[in-house]
Amino acid sequence: MITNIPSSQDLTRSALTSFFAAWHSLIQLFHDFNRTYDLDDPQWAEELQDYYEHCQAELETIYALAAQASELALKARICDVSPYLLLLGNGTSFGEATGDTDFSELRTIDAVDLPNAVNAICSEKLSDSFKQRFTEVRKLRNKIAHLGAAGKTSDPRDILKLLIEQYCELWPKSKFLKLWIEYIGSRRYSYFHDGKWCSAEMEFSEVYETCFSLLSKRQFEKLVGFKKSQRRYICYKCIYSGGLNRHDMYSDLLTAYLTQENVLTCQLCDECSDVDRKACSQDGCKGNVISIDEPFSDHCHTCGQEQDE
Ligand SMILES: [Zn+2]
Ligand SMILES: [Zn+2]
Secondary structure, three states: OEEOOOOHHHHHHHHHHHHHHHHHHHHHHHHHHHHHOOOOOHHHHHHHHHHHHHOHHHHHHHHHHHHHHHHHHHHHHHHHHOHHHHHOOOOOOOOOOOOOEEHHHOOOOOHHHHHHHHHHHOOOOOOHHHHHHHHHHHHHHHHHHHHOOOOOOOOHHHHHHHHHHHHHHHOOOOOHHHHHHHHHOOOHHHHHOOOOOOOHHHHHHHHHHHHHHHOOHHHHHHHHOOOOOOOOEEOHHHHHHOOHHHHOOHHHOEEEEEEEOOEEEEOOOOOEEEEEOOOOOOOOOOOOOEEOOOOOOOEEOOOOOEOOO
16 A cells, blocks of 8 residues: 555645745845845945855755745645645556555656646646746756756845745735744754744844845735734734843834734734733833733833833
């Protein structure tokens, strides 16, 4: 019999890991430049161009991960109907079997055939633009795999756009920021997350503003779920679980939105907090959303300061 039959959930998890490995590297690549220069300042245009060229090898890895993410996500969709459909089209033949056959030893559907197979088998169809991008990325990835280089200079901003479109088509109903931080919490480095000096929230807090600044209004709304111009607030649940309060890093993590008059919803942890609506007592703070939950009750969700008696 065939053993180790993959599940759609396993494939989706692997697809998301590949996707966010690409995404996180790309955002770090932008962020590293921003730490010394400024991505948006035209006076550094020449440095930025040099930097992009310097990054080509890493950009190629990012392309390869993006291609892998798409392939796994499409396989997950087919697998959701039936894992055996992944064996389609390869004329799988069996020799005289003496024992079990591991599914991974069988040849599965070629990547080139995946989009059409999904559209024939699954109820949710892929758009033409997705199919076109899928082919482009796959070709580029193959070039890199066989020739060592894609042969053209990649612009990281084009890759960013590509990843956003890919994500929106593959996982339109999922919480982007939550999946991103889950990825950060699953990486090799998370072994050192002690919640005191180092945590997924701290790693996230370092890079997310660079990411937000790169997103257009439309991209922001698609990924984060709220308008880019809408005011963001501190989520004390994330501050606490990430240990940011130990370092007075309150305003380094603004990921919550007012979803009702007295309720904040955080896009990073996906949890709600009840709040009091009154003016913050701190000089110079215009905030009027005050925490009522322990252990940060009476803290302002805008400036992070405790209210004066
Ligand atoms: Zn949160
Ligand atoms: Zn305040």
